[in-house]
Amino acid sequence: MSFLTPFLLAGAAAFLIPLLIHLLNRRKVSVVRWGPMHLLQEVIRQKKRKFVIEQWLLLAIRIAIPIILALCLARPVLSALRSIPGFGKTSLVVLLDDSFSMRAPGSNGAPREQAKAAIQRLVDGLPRGSDAQVILAGGTPRKLMDSATSALDLVPKAVADAPSLAGPVAANEALQAAAAALAKAPNATREIVLMSDFQSADWKAFAEGAALPALDAMAKQEPKPSLTFYRLPNDLTENLSLASVELSALVAAETQPVGLRVRVQNHGKRAWQDIALHLEADGTRLRTTRISVPPEGETTLSLTHAFEKVGDHSLGVRLEGDTLTDDNAFQGIVHVRNQINVLLVDGSAGGAPMASALDFLEIALTPNDAVKATLKDLIKITRVDVKKLNKDKLKGMEVIILGDVVKLEGNDIRELEAFVDAGGGLLIFGGPHCDLDWYSREFYRGGKGLFPSNIKVYGRIEATENPARIVLQRFTHPATTYFNDPRGGRLQDAEFNHWLNFETKSDEVKTLLALDRGAPLIIEKSKGRGRVIACASTANAEWSTMPLQMFYLPLAQRLVTYLSTQGSAPAWQLVGQPVRYVLKDGKVDDVFVVTDPTGKTTEVKTRKESNAVIVESALTNQPGVYSVRAPGMSEESAQRFAFNLNSAESDLKPLPADDVKALAERTGASFTESFEGYEKLDRSRRHGSEFWQPFLLALLALLFGEVLLQQRIARA
Numbered sequence: 001m002s003f004l005t006p007f008l009l010a011g012a013a014a015f016l017i018p019l020l021i022h023l024l025n026r027r028k029v030s031v032v033r034w035g036p037m038h039l040l041q042e043v044i045r046q047k048k049r050k051f052v053i054e055q056w057l058l059l060a061i062r063i064a065i066p067i068i069l070a071l072c073l074a075r076p077v078l079s080a081l082r083s084i085p086g087f088g089k090t091s092l093v094v095l096l097d098d099s100f101s102m103r104a105p106g107s108n109g110a111p112r113e114q115a116k117a118a119i120q121r122l123v124d125g126l127p128r129g130s131d132a133q134v135i136l137a138g139g140t141p142r143k144l145m146d147s148a149t150s151a152l153d154l155v156p157k158a159v160a161d162a163p164s165l166a167g168p169v170a171a172n173e174a175l176q177a178a179a180a181a182l183a184k185a186p187n188a189t190r191e192i193v194l195m196s197d198f199q200s201a202d203w204k205a206f207a208e209g210a211a212l213p214a215l216d217a218m219a220k221q222e223p224k225p226s227l228t229f230y231r232l233p234n235d236l237t238e239n240l241s242l243a244s245v246e247l248s249a250l251v252a253a254e255t256q257p258v259g260l261r262v263r264v265q266n267h268g269k270r271a272w273q274d275i276a277l278h279l280e281a282d283g284t285r286l287r288t289t290r291i292s293v294p295p296e297g298e299t300t301l302s303l304t305h306a307f308e309k310v311g312d313h314s315l316g317v318r319l320e321g322d323t324l325t326d327d328n329a330f331q332g333i334v335h336v337r338n339q340i341n342v343l344l345v346d347g348s349a350g351g352a353p354m355a356s357a358l359d360f361l362e363i364a365l366t367p368n369d370a371v372k373a374t375l376k377d378l379i380k381i382t383r384v385d386v387k388k389l390n391k392d393k394l395k396g397m398e399v400i401i402l403g404d405v406v407k408l409e410g411n412d413i414r415e416l417e418a419f420v421d422a423g424g425g426l427l428i429f430g431g432p433h434c435d436l437d438w439y440s441r442e443f444y445r446g447g448k449g450l451f452p453s454n455i456k457v458y459g460r461i462e463a464t465e466n467p468a469r470i471v472l473q474r475f476t477h478p479a480t481t482y483f484n485d486p487r488g489g490r491l492q493d494a495e496f497n498h499w500l501n502f503e504t505k506s507d508e509v510k511t512l513l514a515l516d517r518g519a520p521l522i523i524e525k526s527k528g529r530g531r532v533i534a535c536a537s538t539a540n541a542e543w544s545t546m547p548l549q550m551f552y553l554p555l556a557q558r559l560v561t562y563l564s565t566q567g568s569a570p571a572w573q574l575v576g577q578p579v580r581y582v583l584k585d586g587k588v589d590d591v592f593v594v595t596d597p598t599g600k601t602t603e604v605k606t607r608k609e610s611n612a613v614i615v616e617s618a619l620t621n622q623p624g625v626y627s628v629r630a631p632g633m634s635e636e637s638a639q640r641f642a643f644n645l646n647s648a649e650s651d652l653k654p655l656p657a658d659d660v661k662a663l664a665e666r667t668g669a670s671f672t673e674s675f676e677g678y679e680k681l682d683r684s685r686r687h688g689s690e691f692w693q694p695f696l697l698a699l700l701a702l703l704f705g706e707v708l709l710q711q712r713i714a715r716a
Contacts, residue, residue, distance in 0.1 A: 404431025425563025489551020597624025
């Protein structure tokens with residue numbers, strides 16, 4: 001026998017109360033003998049014996065009452081009762097891998113279909129009165145149903161209707177979610193069944209010894225839930241996928257070519273020849289390219305397309321040839337604009353060519369205009385000296401760039417803050433003329449100002465030292481993902497001799513690029529509806545060779561176009577996130593229509609969030625293009641959003657069964673690869689059943705008996 005709440009057993013110590021009362025109140029009797037007393041001695045002896053027995057019986061009842069009450073509250077569990085009909089009710093949590101690798105067809109059917117059949121049999125075999133819950137483990141773990149249900153026939157139906165297109169399994173987070181779902185389970189028998197294809201990419205680290213802290217917390221539950229690793233085998237390992245697709249521009253002008261750099265990966269040992277790769281725009285197939293991919297290798301190619309109309313357009317590619325098609329398509333959103341209005345505020349204007357703080361940047365932002373080309377530049381530049389900056393100069397601007405500005409006057413700061421709060425973008429470059437005390441005191445203002453970071457000193461490289469360089473890493477920010485491919489430019493070629501030493505202490509500040517001296521180079525923070533980006537170096541070649549590098553033009557343009565699209569959708573997002581649209585002008589409880597890739601429409605009401613009004617849908621579960629529009633607005637004018645699958649799931653290689661079994665043994669879990677194996681495990685285990693009801697009945701009987709006995713003694 002064990003107890004669900006063993007600490008309440010301490011309440012049994014209350015039996016000492018009636019015992020002490022009895023001992024302290026024992027009456028001392030004085031015997032006075034008188035003449036005919038000997039005639040009554042036999043009667044007195046019989047009465048006294050009966051009285052003592054009743055008193056001891058009453059004391060025993062009063063001692064037993066708190067003990068049995070404590071046992072009842074501690075919720076005793078008796079394992080042997082599971083075989084008796086009516087007992088053995090179970091609280092079951094199925095931790096179901098819903099990543100899209102579970103849809104990969106194999107000779108025994110897709111793991112997803114195997115899981116559906118196994119869950120049906122699982123719930124069918126649960127004793128009457130049991131309850132069940134399903135946690136979807138792919139991507140961010142989440143409950144399939146609002147709460148556990150004892151209507152067990154609803155569980156297989158909910159599983160059948162659930163999508164299976166999430167990302168990689170976060171094992172520890174998923175187990176935490178399952179343990180939390182069982183924390184308040186009503187039944188003593190508690191069980192977690194983890195159903196997964198156990199992709200090597202998700203589980204290899206744990207098989208090699210990485211810790212699963214969630215299991216420690218699970219082990220502290222009383223009684224401890226049983227855990228079963230249910231491996232769903234799949235023999236399909238050959239797979240082609242679109243490993244990555246990079247758009248050359250976040251925003252483009254009409255007729256301006258937009259490039260796609262496509263990387264196709266072969267995850268198997270078979271060579272793929274003459275595979276069709278289609279380029280698509282706004283749902284229409286434009287042209288087809290034939291490619292070949294070597295075994296366990298990849299092929300990279302570049303495609304371009306230009307849009308003729310202003311608006312949001314989808315641009316993507318689709319691959320044909322292999323069995324698993326979910327990871328063979330990509331869609332991105334290109335915002336086609338007439339122009340982006342940018343104001344350059346020069347803090348150190350010079351008379352000589354390329355001597356001013358922003359000369360290099362102006363050429364990078366308007367390269368066609370600089371060489372008098374016939375092609376149109378997307379960015380339109382207006383340039384002003386900092387001394388002539390005023391409120392009128394900000395009108396109609398989308399991005400403002402400050403270059404080596406000493407400081408700003410009070411009115412200028414307030415106007416810039418209003419500009420950013422309303423959704424504008426601000427890009428700030430450092431320089432030798434910057435007043436660091438003013439930047440920290442007025443511009444940063446303890447984190448409440450526009451500037452993202454405090455600055456105390458300059459960073460510099462001595463003449464005898466090697467110059468600082470940009471740290472290479474896997475970039476995830478929309479303005480820097482283009483440079484994950486070296487053909488986008490070799491960031492490490494730029495040399496830095498001076499910079500502003502940013503002190504980034506807030507979690508709200510993101511580092512886009514960093515120097516190998518441990519100093520951030522480009523940082524960002526959100527403010528109101530807008531964003532501020534600060535660069536620790538100059539926009540010209542005074543402190544670094546960055547403006548002389550090939551990557552400077554795409555970096556400058558991507559920073560500006562990123563800042564100009566505050567309310568626009570990003571190029572693409574991962575499935576599993578909501579469609580989220582920040583309105584420039586909107587009212588709370590307005591109705592918008594969200595259309596998914598299948599054409600299904602859903603009405604969503606706007607809501608207030610901070611200082612903005614937003615439209616936010618439920619979590620997406622299908623890859624493709626979604627649109628958001630007001631009722632009556634044409635679909636062509638709608639705001640569009642692209643969602644794609646996580647390519648990390650495309651490598652279908654599973655963790656070998658022996659490795660999964662070894663992991664299960666190390667973590668105290670059971671292991672099976674079939675429902676028959678699970679049934680065998682279940683028969684060999686003995687889960688507890690709560691057994692407090694008889695104690696409650698005994699308690700009621702004792703309370704009733706105590707009252708009757710007390711009355712009998714009083715009458716005597």
